[in-house]
Amino acid sequence: MAFGILEDNKLSHVPGTSLLEDEAQNPEESSAPPQSASHLKHATGRNSHIILIPQPSDDPNDPLVLLSRITLNWSLLRRDFMLAIFSFGFIVNVGVCGPILAAGTLQVAADFHVSITAIATQTGYQLLAIGIVGPFVSALSRIYGKRPQFITASLFGVLGTVICCVAETYNTMLAGRVLQGFGNVAYESIIISVIGDIYCLHERGLRVAVFNFVFGGVNCFTSVISGAITRHLGWRWVFYIDIIFVALQAILTILFTTETAYLRDAKYDIDVAGEEFFDYSEKIGAPQYVENKGEASNAENQRYIPPKKTYLQSIKPYHGRVSFENPLRLIVRPFAVLLNPAIIWIILAMSIPLAWIVNILYCVAQLYGLSPYNLPADKIGYISFGPLVAGFIASLFFFMVNNPMTLWISRKNNCIYEPEFKLPVGSLLGTFCLAIGCFGFGNAHRSHKSPVVAAVMFGFVCAGSTSMTITASNYMIDAYRDLSVEIIIAAMSVKNLIFFGFSHFFNNWVESAGPDVVFDILGAIAVFTSLIITLPLYVYGKRIRSWWYRAQLLKRLKLA
Template identity: 75%
Template sequence: MAFGILEDNKLSHVPGTSLLEDQVQDNNGVSAPTNSTAHLKHASGKNSDIILIPQPSDDPNDPLNWSILRRDICFAIFAFGYVMNVGVCGPILAAGTLEVAADLNVTITAVATATGYQLLAIAASGPLISALSRIYGKRPQFLIASMFGVVGTIVCCVARTYNTLLAGRILQGFGGVAYESIVISVIGDLYYLHERGLRLAVFNFCFGAINCFTSVISGPITKSLGWHWVFYIAMIFVALQAILVVLFTTETTYVRDAKYDIDVAGEEIFDDMEKIGGSQYIENKGDVSNAENERIVSKRKTYLQSIKPYHGRVSTENPLRLIVRPFAVLLNPAIVWIVLAMSIPLAWIVNINYCVAQLYGVEPYNLPADKVGFMSAGPLVGGFLASLFFFIANNPMTLWISRKNGYIFEPEFKLPVGSILGTIYLTIGCFGFGTAYRHRQSPVVASVMYGFVCAGSTTMAIASSSYMIDAYRDLSVEIIIAAMSTKNFIFYGFSYFFNNWVASSGPDVVFDVLGAIAIFTSLIITIPLYMYGKRIRSWWHRAHLLKRLKLA
């Protein structure tokens, strides 16, 4: 038993469990070098003892063989795409909800519903994007999404009726679907296990806090220039991102031989570890396909070749089966936890975002749009601090606990810190936000409570996404689709009644309920996952449920 994680007695190697360094411990707990992994590729410099997980192939076009600068630029552009097409476009009207409702002569609920339809477009098209990315690669999906983002924002710029605004918001939804659904899986494409922590922290800061930063900017713009101007200004950056994704990114999906994926492989790979050695493939001793050997001797793609919109099919799987896969993976209880931990706290942030103007833009506060927007400074700071903590501590914590465990890494090591901190933050934030309003506390107090909610949401997003990539990297696209669809369907449903519920029951009752749900998600169901997670990974690998259902 490793720190409370129950061992599995069915497999000699459970997928997700990895030897992180060239060290083992004897029966007396003494560490010593091992030669069993000498044939594997390692990191360089001060990390030279760290085994590269997954193993890169010998093909210069394998993304794992790119320079770290090239990988970071590519990831940064995709993250910028998320910021603009989801993080900004989603809550862009929140601070000016009252102004938009008055200008278009509709209710507050109607304005929230317009955003609900935007999220519905993301949720409904997510499974299709998952299937297309599996078959044709991720690059075409990002390019199409950026184009939809540009067109949708233009429509919102010229909207003078509610229906036109609604149409623009739906188009923006199609523009956000690829960036919300498959960007996290790009981290698994581009980075080794020991490099993922800080990139996940950066992305999850965008995933949570940037949603709140939007209101800080859009509130003053709405008050000074009118709500149309938030779209005019956003258009500049949405178009810039579209240009960057065309000129400076490439396809990140790479189909390498299964022998290289030592993080998701089972005992069938580790029973014959020497097969992973690069020299055997170059000599072509017959255990690798001709296509694999052609990739190894292929030349590095030129710049123009790398930015082609389409790089060929990466899978011949049935599209209908791939569309069903995001739902089928929910047969795994660990994946159910990932989906709930990623989606519910984020849905709560969206709910708060769209009731702040309702609560503080009227009596007794009467805050104008700019000051309503400034209330989102709290979650911006909260999300930043939570992300900064994991940015600094994630990789060192992983290395430290793995060394304490005989240099064996278990994905469940990522859960305790995230769960405990996430529960504390979400409890303080949800219960505190409603209480602050009931006692007519300063909006600053409410902003701080809002910040705790964002910190908890960001913390849970980092913990769950880290666990997902480390334990189920091969299913990361399907899991993100399931989580994204869950979150967006939740808010779409909530958009019809949430504002009315807050008005009738009061924010204290509403956020007490949301806080109780958050505690259940972030803590209560995390404990059994931590204990039984390794056995669940073993069972999932042995059961082959997707194959039995003819979905793999």
């Protein structure tokens, strides 16, 4: 038993368990992989003792760095630049479009002569569109790659924002919001899997933390900006300004990103490989380069290495099929992964806290824009400064504390890394922050506390949501990287369907029952998700990974 994690006695190697460093001692004392791993490719510099997971191939078009031919592969700067563009796409297509009207809900409702609930429902339909289209985007990304999905999403974002700019009726605005939803899908669903595509295990922690800060923080920052714009220029100017950034992001995506999906041989995927593919004692090939396609060689380790793609080749919208699987099977896969209890936890941990943030964003104008507060749109938006700051602090904590702690635990565990090592700190911090935030937010309004108190409580909710999202994302990528697209699609659908349902009654519920009762209930649900069901996952997580691999349920259902 490693720090409370029950060992598995069914497999010699459980997918997700990795030899993080090649300094393991006494490997016979556990079910860990063998000690000899000096032949595997390692990181460089101060991380030279860390094994690259997954192992880079020798193809110069492999996103991962090939140490012996580092000039042929994607540099870390290039990968970070691409991730920045995709994150910018998330900001303008998801982080901005969702809560863009939150601070100005009262003004928009008055202009269209509809209720506050109708404006919230408009966003609900946008999220419903995302939830419905998500499984199809998942299937298309598996078959045709991720790049066509990102480009299509960016173009839909431009079109939807243009329609919102010129909308004169509620239904026209609704149509624009739904089209924006189509633009959200790829950036909300498959962007996390890009981190698994282009980064090794030891590189992912920082990127996941930064992205999840963007994931949670931008929703709140949008309200800060849109509130000020709505008060001084009118709510339409929010869309006029947004279209500039949406169009810029579409251009950057077309010109400076490329396909990230790469099909490498199973022997290189030493993090998700099962025991029949996994053997540290067997050298992962380091073939000699054959510079000329016509050059013959009978050497066992020689094979043809394809040439590096040119810039124009790399930015083609479509790079050919990456899979010939049945599309209908791929559409069903996001629902089939729910057969795994660990994946159910990932989905709940990623969806419920984020849904609660959206709920707060769409009731904050109702709570503080009316008597006794009567705050204008800009000051309602300023309440979102709390979660913006708290989300940044939580992300910084995970970078400075949780990731080094995980490495320390792995070294204490004979240099064997278990994905479950990342669960305790994130779960405890998430539970603490969600409990304080949810219980405090509603009761602060009930007690007529200052809006500053509401901002602080909202900040705790965002910090807790960020903690749970980072924890669940890291666990997903490390334990079930091969299913990351399907898991994110399922989580996105659950979150969006939750808010779609809530958008029809949440504002009325807050008005009738009171915010203290409503957020006490939401807080109890959040604590149950973040703490109660995390404990058994930590203990039994490795055995669940073993069972999932041995059961091969997706193959039995003919979905893999």
